[in-house]
Amino acid sequence: MGRLSVNLCGIExxxxxxxxxxxxxxxYEFAELYDINCLGTFSFKGTTKDPRFGNPxxxxxxxxxxxxxxxxxxxxxxxxxxxEELPKLKKCFNKKVMANVSGFAVEDYAYTxxxxxxxxxxxxxxxxxxxxxxxxxxMSFGTCPEAAAEVTAAVKKVTTKPVIIKLSPNVTDIVSIAxxxxxxxxxxxxxxxxxxxxxxxxxxxxxxxxNKMGGFSGDAIFPVAxxxxxxxxxxxxxxxxxxxxxSTAEDVIELMLAGATAVEVGAANLIDPFVCRDIINDxxxxxxxxxxxxxxxxxxxxx
Amino acid sequence: MKQSIYKIIENIALTSTVFKMVLEGDVxxxxxxGEFINIKLEGKYLRRPISVCDVDAxxxxxxxxxxxxxxxxxxxxxxxxxxxxxxxxxxxYDLSLSGEKPLLLGGGVGVPPxxxxxxxxxxxxxxxxxxxxxxxxxxxxxEQEFKDLGATVFVTTADGTYGIKGFVTDAMKNIDYSYFYTxxxxxxxxxxxxxxxxxxxxxxEERMGCGFGACMGCSCKTLTGYKRICKDGPVMKKEEILWxx
Numbered sequence: 352m353g354r355l356s357v358n359l360c361g362i363e364x365x366x367x368x369x370x371x372x373x374x375x376x377x378x379y380e381f382a383e384l385y386d387i388n389c390l391g392t393f394s395f396k397g398t399t400k401d402p403r404f405g406n407p408x409x410x411x412x413x414x415x416x417x418x419x420x421x422x423x424x425x426x427x428x429x430x431x432x433x434x435e436e437l438p439k440l441k442k443c444f445n446k447k448v449m450a451n452v453s454g455f456a457v458e459d460y461a462y463t464x465x466x467x468x469x470x471x472x473x474x475x476x477x478x479x480x481x482x483x484x485x486x487x488x489x490m491s492f493g494t495c496p497e498a499a500a501e502v503t504a505a506v507k508k509v510t511t512k513p514v515i516i517k518l519s520p521n522v523t524d525i526v527s528i529a530x531x532x533x534x535x536x537x538x539x540x541x542x543x544x545x546x547x548x549x550x551x552x553x554x555x556x557x558x559x560x561x562n563k564m565g566g567f568s569g570d571a572i573f574p575v576a577x578x579x580x581x582x583x584x585x586x587x588x589x590x591x592x593x594x595x596x597x598s599t600a601e602d603v604i605e606l607m608l609a610g611a612t613a614v615e616v617g618a619a620n621l622i623d624p625f626v627c628r629d630i631i632n633d634x635x636x637x638x639x640x641x642x643x644x645x646x647x648x649x650x651x652x653x654x
Numbered sequence: 655m656k657q658s659i660y661k662i663i664e665n666i667a668l669t670s671t672v673f674k675m676v677l678e679g680d681v682x683x684x685x686x687x688g689e690f691i692n693i694k695l696e697g698k699y700l701r702r703p704i705s706v707c708d709v710d711a712x713x714x715x716x717x718x719x720x721x722x723x724x725x726x727x728x729x730x731x732x733x734x735x736x737x738x739x740x741x742x743x744x745x746x747y748d749l750s751l752s753g754e755k756p757l758l759l760g761g762g763v764g765v766p767p768x769x770x771x772x773x774x775x776x777x778x779x780x781x782x783x784x785x786x787x788x789x790x791x792x793x794x795x796x797e798q799e800f801k802d803l804g805a806t807v808f809v810t811t812a813d814g815t816y817g818i819k820g821f822v823t824d825a826m827k828n829i830d831y832s833y834f835y836t837x838x839x840x841x842x843x844x845x846x847x848x849x850x851x852x853x854x855x856x857x858x859e860e861r862m863g864c865g866f867g868a869c870m871g872c873s874c875k876t877l878t879g880y881k882r883i884c885k886d887g888p889v890m891k892k893e894e895i896l897w898x899x
Contacts, residue, residue: 376867624657
């Protein structure tokens, strides 16, 4: 193992850097910019059973040190993802990819995961029970331990691949939800999804975003991510994938000290498309600065 | 697409709210008229997408309107300031469909991307007519610049303080054209869509996240499927446009 490599649910990653779902498409837009095989892996665009256009525009709002999005899980549906997107992805990425799945009913999640389970390149299923931008699904599964556990159990039945449940920070007790997922068979937990937020245009006196509310992400949410990763990592015995406001190699190390085995980078990709490549290049020097020999050794190092 | 550092070599007011900025740097990735660039500003999280007005071997010119705190910040930047910019974004206009007598219609800050387009069409030997629409006389810019290129130029003002009183569609009625290209506010695009007697291309605007096709922040529905304004657009052909309301 190299000094940057980590083991995520039985699969070795060359480094812990994973572009987060919804900020990296199916990889090929970024493959035009740099060789994305430098990544640990990436989590592809949230995929649902049926095709979705998503929410009306405007879907994006600027915030201090962050942004709000209400895209609403736009995707071509799992069948087209398998038949059209994954073949394109395979041409530019030769490692295992993380498949991000969302749904509106327990059966939807199971159907989509079953379809993706057959795909050799899919290494992990990241099951999103935390999307704040769709009604009657998404986050509602992730705000209640029983519902999150039900989704976890249903997905585990249809796949042999590691299942990572992506949790919402918009809850009062994230630990109880993480524990319920672990008890239901989850192989890992990823967090945090976006924080529910809103902006109002002073001139029109109306919400900036057509959907009124959306998911707040970017630099500003990083301390929330550190806190929640720390809480969850200390409460479960399965790997935690940390994310939320990460944009530098220092942020990666901080989240790993909090307990993350790997780290997803989200909104930062939209501002600086080369950020993941740059973080990977920066990591060795930053590790040297803090006298860190290998990343695998520092996971959960903050007590 | 390319990310690079550009130096401001000019930043002047054209009207009380519209400014012209010339940036010097690597412009090799700017290929088509109608593309845009995405500018990182100190203290702002999202970049600011601004359409390209003109480009030469070493500089790119943008003409932008102060509409919020980001563009206000830009308007106060001194010459010599360095900016982190993504260039080579968006599809741009397709010149091959212009015919011999293309008509270019710009409304307000929709005018700038037509400048480089007019320049290229004239260089190709086309007989270019330009209609520039503004609300009032004080808002007019670039009339002389288009004339200097050799285009036939009409200016309309909604209040009649200069040129033809009315909207660009009022001028359009009396012009003989082979094809049209336009950029401006959506009500203007809709009016041109209805009034036009030929095919054409329209450049759209939307709030963007990334500006290069990753986030799906600026998606729209078209008759040929879902498109991203930033990557599959901002220019759409008349035949594919689907008005939603």
